[in-house]
Amino acid sequence: MAAPPTTVNEDFIRGLWKENPVFVQLLGLCPALAVTNSAINAVAMSAATAFVLCGSSVLVSSMRSIIPKQVRITTFIIVIATFVTVADFTLMALLPDVHKELGAFIALIVANCLILGRQEAFASRNTVGRALADAAGMSTGFGIALLMLGGIREILGSGSLFGVSLFGDSFEPWIIMILPPGGFLTIGLLLVVFARMERRKGGAS
Amino acid sequence: MASSEPSSFKMLLTLGLAGMVSGLVLVGIYTVTAPRIERNRAEALDRAVYQVLPGAVRKETSEPNPEGDVVYAGYDAEDALLGYAIPAEGAGFQDTIRLLYGVNLERRRVVGMRVLESRETPGLGDKIFKDLDFVAEFDDLAIDPAIEAVPKGSAAEAWQVDAITGATISSKAIVRIINDGNERWLEELH
Numbered sequence: 016m017a018a019p020p021t022t023v024n025e026d027f028i029r030g031l032w033k034e035n036p037v038f039v040q041l042l043g044l045c046p047a048l049a050v051t052n053s054a055i056n057a058v059a060m061s062a063a064t065a066f067v068l069c070g071s072s073v074l075v076s077s078m079r080s081i082i083p084k085q086v087r088i089t090t091f092i093i094v095i096a097t098f099v100t101v102a103d104f105t106l107m108a109l110l111p112d113v114h115k116e117l118g119a120f121i122a123l124i125v126a127n128c129l130i131l132g133r134q135e136a137f138a139s140r141n142t143v144g145r146a147l148a149d150a151a152g153m154s155t156g157f158g159i160a161l162l163m164l165g166g167i168r169e170i171l172g173s174g175s176l177f178g179v180s181l182f183g184d185s186f187e188p189w190i191i192m193i194l195p196p197g198g199f200l201t202i203g204l205l206l207v208v209f210a211r212m213e214r215r216k217g218g219a220s
Numbered sequence: 221m222a223s224s225e226p227s228s229f230k231m232l233l234t235l236g237l238a239g240m241v242s243g244l245v246l247v248g249i250y251t252v253t254a255p256r257i258e259r260n261r262a263e264a265l266d267r268a269v270y271q272v273l274p275g276a277v278r279k280e281t282s283e284p285n286p287e288g289d290v291v292y293a294g295y296d297a298e299d300a301l302l303g304y305a306i307p308a309e310g311a312g313f314q315d316t317i318r319l320l321y322g323v324n325l326e327r328r329r330v331v332g333m334r335v336l337e338s339r340e341t342p343g344l345g346d347k348i349f350k351d352l353d354f355v356a357e358f359d360d361l362a363i364d365p366a367i368e369a370v371p372k373g374s375a376a377e378a379w380q381v382d383a384i385t386g387a388t389i390s391s392k393a394i395v396r397i398i399n400d401g402n403e404r405w406l407e408e409l410h
Contacts, residue, residue: 052343086231090238097242101249108253111260118339194343 023148030152036129037160037202038209043129047161048198050120054177057165058158059113063106063121065154067098068130069147072138076146079139091134092125099125129157160205167201168192264336265320269294269305272322272332274359276302291405294322303331304409308401312393315339317348321358321398325409330367330398333358338390345390354391357381363402369395 036042046064050056071094075082082090103121106114114121124130133153138146169175172192174182191197269279269292276294282304284290292305303324309316318337323330335349347354361367362378369383369392383391 081234083231083234086235089235093235093238093242097245100246104249104253104257108256108260111257111264115337 023145026145026148027152027155030149030154030156031159032156034153035156035160035209036153037157037164038205040129040132042132043127043157044202046120046123046127047157047164048195048202050117051161051165051168051198051201052172052193053169054162054165055113056116057161059106059110059117060120061154061158061161063102063117064124064127064130064157065151066102067095067124068133068154068157069150070098071095071130071134072146072150073143075134075138076141076143082139087139088131088135091131091139095130095134096125129153163205164198164201167205168197172197265307268320268334268336269322271334272305272320273302274322274332279305285408291409304405306401306405307336308397308404310393310397310400312338312348313340313345313387313389317390317393317397319394319397321401323363323402323406325406328363330358330361330363333394333398335394340387340390344384344387347384347387348390348394351384354382354384358398363398363406366399366402367395 030036034040037044037047043064046060050060071091074094075091078090099122102124103114106117106121133150137149141149166176169177170181171189172194174180174186174188189197192201266279270276273279273294275296277297278295278299280293280295282291282293289307291307294302294305296302303322303326305320305322307318307320309318311317315338317335317340319333319335321330321334322332333355338346338348340346340348349355357375358381361381364379367379367381368377369381369388371388372382372385374380375382381391381395
């Protein structure tokens with residue numbers, strides 16, 4: 016591991032790749048597997064998660080000195096749950112079709128350990144600016160991971176990307192890719208790729 | 221943190237305040253979005269009425285029955301009654317399925333079906349509205365003696381529906397909801 020980053024820029028960059036929440040920290044796998052059977056679902060889920068994560072991080076960070084540490088987890092959960100409900104209602108009002116598609120998984124953002132994890136590990140110990148940079152980086156990293164999963168699964172499982180058909184009628188979709196096993200297969204293969212790249216880098220230094 | 225053991229009062233105060241602020245925010249967002257959500261629902265229902273009664277250009281909401289439920293009568297361009305769009309709901313595989321279906325009483329047929337709300341398994345049960353072949357089976361379906369879901373490929377009679385492979389429970393739920401709806405309403409509508 017490199018020295019702990021100190022600048023806001025590094026706080027942001029870290030979440031994208033080196034500490035990618037899904038591929039490296041293996042956090043938030045439930046939504047990452049559950050809703051990524053198409054690219055558009057992945058984008059919607061990432062956006063909702065980003066909203067909750069950034070909102071919670073800023074709030075938790077700005078209140079970090081007044082929250083007694085015995086009740087901090089409870090307080091974090093209240094903050095997170097509030098943001099999730101706001102996101103839930105907002106989606107229901109503005110994008111009812113997307114909301115219908117994601118269904119219960121929006122409400123389940125509250126149980127995404129990525130969000131609570133960042134509050135405990137980072138936002139509650141750092142300044143608002145750094146907390147926001149960290150949250151934005153982690154959200155973007157989460158989004159990249161979901162988009163990769165969703166893209167691969169949609170291309171193989173439906174023969175399309177963002178609903179646009181890619182191969183025409185000659186392509187027989189691999190139905191399994193849009194079903195739950197396809198999620199596990201895809202993440203397994205992506206993790207292999209990630210681990211290989213990490214090892215190669217480690218070996219070179 | 222400054223002191224290692226803050227008083228209970230401070231903890232209570234923090235949680236109480238957090239809960240109160242959170243409650244206020246929730247009330248706020250609910251108040252702001254509720255009319256819009258209600259309108260989205262009404263619009264979705266409105267669209268669905270015309271989808272399940274092909275050819276309808278005008279709809280009329282019935283008087284509510286004793287339970288407060290309504291059906292929608294659909295009329296064609298000559299203002300002749302085409303049939304009724306009946307909202308119905310019932311248990312699905314995971315949660316309540318709400319749907320709307322159109323029925324032509326003269327021909328004793330279901331002429332269209334749209335799922336309005338459901339939380340069926342993504343990739344399997346959600347084919348009750350995503351699989352257009354399945355939805356199309358309800359475009360012309362006899363209601364007597366009763367609609368029946370049969371394993372895929374074996375529908376032979378006019379009242380039989382090919383169930384979705386891997387989503388038998390969801391398919392049967394749709395059929396059951398429509399049959400129950402018919403039982404509740406058809407007598408009254410005649």
